[in-house]
Amino acid sequence: MNKLLWTFQILLTLAFGLFGAQKVAMPIEDLIAFGMLWIEDFPAWQVRVIGALEVLGAIGLNAPYLIKALPKRLVSVSAGALGLTMIGAIATHVGRGDPAPSIVITSAMFVMCTLIAVKRFQEVE
Numbered sequence: 001m002n003k004l005l006w007t008f009q010i011l012l013t014l015a016f017g018l019f020g021a022q023k024v025a026m027p028i029e030d031l032i033a034f035g036m037l038w039i040e041d042f043p044a045w046q047v048r049v050i051g052a053l054e055v056l057g058a059i060g061l062n063a064p065y066l067i068k069a070l071p072k073r074l075v076s077v078s079a080g081a082l083g084l085t086m087i088g089a090i091a092t093h094v095g096r097g098d099p100a101p102s103i104v105i106t107s108a109m110f111v112m113c114t115l116i117a118v119k120r121f122q123e124v125e
Contacts, residue, residue: 023051083113
């Protein structure tokens with residue numbers, strides 16, 4: 001189970017880190033051209049905040065293993081917070097009638113976040 005959790009943590013770190021950084025740094029028009037059509041429904045500041053939260057969550061998934069002074073509980077809190085953002089993403093994709101792959105990928109990310117949050121929380125207890 002530990003190997004699976006680490007695989008999920010690495011995948012989520014890459015996904016949230018990269019896509020979050022894009023949302024923070026790239027012009028909104030470029031993000032839309034890149035295929036993030038949902039961005040049309042949100043003000044630019046909200047897209048930037050979502051991106052920043054995703055980057056912070058990605059850092060929180062692994063930082064306690066790299067910086068021993070940080071509590072391990074940060075991993076489960078970060079995963080849980082990212083899971084909550086995925087609930088919003090799922091609702092957005094469903095509400096917009098986006099193609100099924102968007103909903104499936106977002107749902108898979110939600111499941112990975114939830115599994116990490118629960119299992120890493122149990123490890124700390």
